[in-house]
Amino acid sequence: MNFNTGGGLVGLLILIGDIWAIINILQSGASTGAKLLWILLVVLLPLLGLIIWFVAGPKSSTS
Template sequence: MNINTGGGLIGLLILIGDIWAIINILQSNAGMGAKLLWILLVVLLPLLGLIIWFVAGPRGGKV
């Protein structure tokens, strides 16, 4: 009997969060260098990068 701990679901939720963060980073008013650094942070450190972006990342989208 195999008990699934939900690891796949957690990974999927993190992936969705990362994609959402990248879209918001690209739509922000930050400079291209800052956008690139934020995207690299989110891609290289998926969960930690998402949390850091959520707390301190660039804000503001299309007006």
């Protein structure tokens, strides 16, 4: 059986979102420890971590 649900495309979009989030975390004004914790959250829980970061994560230091 072939359940072609487009999982590869969804996974690629999540990966792109996670990379974007990590770049923004590194550019934020948060402390090094906070940056490390956010990055770990995004890496260990890719979709959930991305959503949590988007809602509550450190904001970029540039306006």
